[in-house]
Structures are given as C-alpha cells and as structure tokens.
Amino acid sequence: MSRQAQDNEGSGADLRRDFARREDLVAYLRAVFPGATGVTDERVSETRGGRPEGLARLCAMRPREYGRTRNFFDGAVTGLSAYLRHGCVTLAEARDAALAIVDRDEDAHKLVQELAWRDYYQRVYDAVGEGVWRDREEWKTGRPASSYAREAPPDVLAGETGLACMDSFVRGLVENGEMHNHARMWFASYLIHWRGVHWAAGAAFFLEHLLDADPASNNLSWQWVASAFSHKPYFFNRENLERYTGGAHCAGCARAADCPFDASYEALERRLFPATIEGRERRG
Amino acid sequence: MADRVIWVHDYAMRSTSPAFARAPQSPAIFVFDEEWIASEGLSLKRLVFLYECALEMPVSIRKGAVVETVLAFAREHGASEVVTTACVSPRIREQVQRLRGSIRVEVVEDEPFVGFDGRGPDLRRFSRYWSKAERRVFEGADRGRGELLTAGTRGGAGR
Numbered sequence: 295m296s297r298q299a300q301d302n303e304g305s306g307a308d309l310r311r312d313f314a315r316r317e318d319l320v321a322y323l324r325a326v327f328p329g330a331t332g333v334t335d336e337r338v339s340e341t342r343g344g345r346p347e348g349l350a351r352l353c354a355m356r357p358r359e360y361g362r363t364r365n366f367f368d369g370a371v372t373g374l375s376a377y378l379r380h381g382c383v384t385l386a387e388a389r390d391a392a393l394a395i396v397d398r399d400e401d402a403h404k405l406v407q408e409l410a411w412r413d414y415y416q417r418v419y420d421a422v423g424e425g426v427w428r429d430r431e432e433w434k435t436g437r438p439a440s441s442y443a444r445e446a447p448p449d450v451l452a453g454e455t456g457l458a459c460m461d462s463f464v465r466g467l468v469e470n471g472e473m474h475n476h477a478r479m480w481f482a483s484y485l486i487h488w489r490g491v492h493w494a495a496g497a498a499f500f501l502e503h504l505l506d507a508d509p510a511s512n513n514l515s516w517q518w519v520a521s522a523f524s525h526k527p528y529f530f531n532r533e534n535l536e537r538y539t540g541g542a543h544c545a546g547c548a549r550a551a552d553c554p555f556d557a558s559y560e561a562l563e564r565r566l567f568p569a570t571i572e573g574r575e576r577r578g
Numbered sequence: 579m580a581d582r583v584i585w586v587h588d589y590a591m592r593s594t595s596p597a598f599a600r601a602p603q604s605p606a607i608f609v610f611d612e613e614w615i616a617s618e619g620l621s622l623k624r625l626v627f628l629y630e631c632a633l634e635m636p637v638s639i640r641k642g643a644v645v646e647t648v649l650a651f652a653r654e655h656g657a658s659e660v661v662t663t664a665c666v667s668p669r670i671r672e673q674v675q676r677l678r679g680s681i682r683v684e685v686v687e688d689e690p691f692v693g694f695d696g697r698g699p700d701l702r703r704f705s706r707y708w709s710k711a712e713r714r715v716f717e718g719a720d721r722g723r724g725e726l727l728t729a730g731t732r733g734g735a736g737r
Contacts, residue, residue: 327641353728414704502624
C-alpha cells in the first residue's frame with residue numbers, strides 16, 4: 295500500500311481528488327481497496343463515471359433507431375443504465391431529452407417504455423425491499439425452486455464453457471462491467487434452465503461486476519427469466535441468438551456441432567421443462 | 579462551521595440532486611461503504627466508476643462505516659442536521675434510520691419519473707403498471723428541459 299493511501303486510513307481524512315491521469319486514480323484505488331474483487335486485474339472498464347459523461351450519452355441517444363434495433367448487438371443502445379443507476383442523470387431527464395431529440399413522440403415510445411421498466415422495478419423495490427432476493431411467485435418450470443443449485447458452476451463463471459457466446463458474454467461482464475440486455479437474458483436463461491442454477495446465484499454474480507448493478511432491476515429481471523416473476527420461463531434458441539448477434543459467436547465456436555441451443559422452441563421446451571409439458575398434456 | 583451537511587449516497591451522484599438544491603453551499607460527503615463493498619463483493623471497476631462519479635461533485639470522499647463517518651463529518655463542521663436525497667434501497671434506508679438515532683436527518687424526495695394521484699399502480703406485472711403510467715409519463719415531460727439538455731444535438735443523425 296502506498297504512503298498516500300496509508301495516510302488516508304484514519305477517520306476524518308479525505309481520499310484524494312487530484313489525479314492527473316485515469317491510471318493514477320486506478321492505481322490509487324488498488325491501494326485503498328486491496329480487498330476488492332478484480333483488484334489484481336490488469337485493466338478496468340473504459341466507461342467513465344460522472345454526470346458529464348451521463349449527459350453526453352443523453353445527447354447521443356437515437357430514440358427512433360433504439361426502438362428498431364435495441365435487441366441487436368450492433369443496435370442503437372444508449373449506454374445510460376449505469377448513469378441512471380447512480381443518479382448521475384434521472385429517468386425524467388432521459389425522457390425529456392429523448393422527446394426533445396425526436397420530431398414525434400411515438401419515435402421515442404420504446405425508449406421511454408424501457409425507462410419505465412426501471413421506474414417499475416424501483417417501485418417494486420420500494421414495496422418489497424430485501425424481498426427482491428426472494429421468489430416473488432412460484433416458479434413455472436415444473437421443478438421445485440429448491441432443486442436448483444445455489445452456486446454457479448466454475449466453468450460458467452470463468453467463461454470456460456466452450457460455448458463461444460456465453461464465454462464472450464462473461465468476458466465482457468468481468469472485463470468491462472457491461473453486458474447487452476439481450477445477452478443478459480440469454481445468459482440468465484442458460485444458467486438457470488440449461489445448467490439448473492438458482493437465479494439468485496446469477497444475480498449475485500452480476501451485482502459484483504455490472505456497472506449498472508442494482509438489486510431491483512437486476513434481481514427482478516433474473517426472476518423474470520426464471521419464471522418467479524412472470525407467467526412462464528424465458529428461453530431462446532440458436533437461431534434467435536444468431537440473428538441478433540449477426541452470427542458473430544457461432545462461426546468460431548468449438549461446440550457449434552453440439553450446440554445445446556440448436557433446436558426448435560418446441561423441442562427445447564420438451565427438453566428443458568418436461569414436467570410442465572406432461573402436466574399440460576394430462577390436463578388435455 | 580455549518581448548520582447542515584449533505585450526505586450523498588450512491589443513488590444520487592449528481593450535484594444537481596435535491597439534497598444539494600435544499601442545502602446549497604453546505605459541506606457534502608460521499609462515503610465508500612466498506613461493509614457493502616465486502617458483502618456484495620464489489621469489483622474494482624465498480625469502485626472506479628463510483629469514484630469518478632464522486633469526483634464530479636463538490637464532496638469530501640471518504641471510506642469506512644457510513645453512519646459513523648457521516649456523523650464524524652457533521653461533528654467536524656459543527657452541523658446539527660444531515661440532508662440527503664430519498665432512495666428506495668433498503669441498505670440506504672437503514673443507514674438513514676441509524677443516522678436518525680444520533681442526528682436530525684432531512685430526506686428530500688428525488689424528482690419522480692411519473693406521478694399518480696391517490697392509489698398507485700398495480701405492481702404485479704409491468705403491463706398493469708404501464709397501462710396506468712403511459713399517458714402520465716408523456717404528459718409529465720418537461721419539454722423545455724429536454725431542449726436544454728440536448729441543445730446543439732438537434733438535427734443530428736438518427737432522429
């Protein structure tokens with residue numbers, strides 16, 4: 295630990311504000327928080343915190359394109375979530391800015407609705423508090439919640455599943471603290487429904503790394519995928535993932551030949567949720 | 579010396595927050611919550627982001643136990659009240675409660691995204707919330723502020 299950091303240990307001492315370069319700030323934080331996860335990693339996210347950066351992203355929004363392309367990896371996403379999470383900019387400011395950028399309100403409709411999702415999750419958080427860590431409802435997967443593993447397997451957390459898509463999502467998360475919203479859904483679905491891991495383990499992994507991590511949006515979205523806060527479990531197939539990623543991962547994937555996602559939705563539903571199918575068939 | 583100090587938490591990291599508006603010129607503090615960092619296993623990149631947010635505000639940056647550190651800061655300034663911005667996080671709410679055991683705390687509401695008269699929306703599903711919120715969200719927009727926030731960007735690509 296540097297002398298400077300030691301000097302700041304005592305109560306009443308301010309931490310430094312004078313950094314000539316970002317690298318100096320990062321080096322200083324390594325010394326001040328030696329116990330933080332990733333403190334030995336070589337690099338940190340390029341995404342800078344602070345209101346000025348958040349305001350710059352407000353101005354750069356392309357609401358109409360966002361509505362059409364946000365589910366695609368090269369879509370016009372805003373990159374605003376970390377700034378909204380930390381109150382650098384407010385949801386109301388983002389809405390006001392989006393409506394000012396477009397000529398017609400309907401061109402910003404999808405973006406404003408996505409902002410509303412965050413408001414919705416904050417309202418649920420207000421109502422249930424730490425209850426965001428508990429199932430909001432029964433799961434609809436045909437399996438008891440208690441049968442899901444409480445810890446994520448090491449190969450998933452290390453980005454070493456051999457599945458190019460999932461490993462790439464994890465690398466982006468761990469290295470940059472970011473993951474495209476669609477990738478969050480695919481990854482959560484893979485972890486819960488293919489690997490049989492409880493949503494709470496995945497949610498905790500995301501909270502450690504995501505720059506926009508908030509227990510409300512994060513945990514409730516994981517619960518949505520699990521079916522503990524929705525009518526049915528969310529799952530996807532290879533065709534869907536390839537379409538929205540432009541096939542970027544599958545081309546060089548070592549497991550392309552035995553891809554666990556390469557099937558029709560009907561076949562995957564039978565494989566992943568056999569008990570719900572049987573139940574439905576019994577009821578006729 | 580100051581009557582009041584501002585406590586900035588990690589959900590209101592802007593110098594335009596209601597707490598700053600309520601107590602302009604008051605000394606302000608942001609505390610890196612070491613208990614939270616340990617319990618949530620916060621990674622270095624999250625700490626860098628938080629630190630950069632703090633550097634953009636006129637605040638003293640400290641680390642430690644939040645309640646004790648804010649109280650010590652108030653004592654240093656001879657303040658008898660802490661002003662902060664409202665937040666739904668149970669972690670922050672608990673810290674507000676514990677602060678209240680030792681000092682007066684004013685919690686200023688943050689600006690709402692959408693307001694409801696009387697009973698709030700049904701929160702069981704987003705669709706129920708949205709059916710009640712949608713019209714209000716658009717009617718409540720401050721279009722003049724939107725123009726100010728995006729001044730210079732109109733006429734750009736992708737409108």
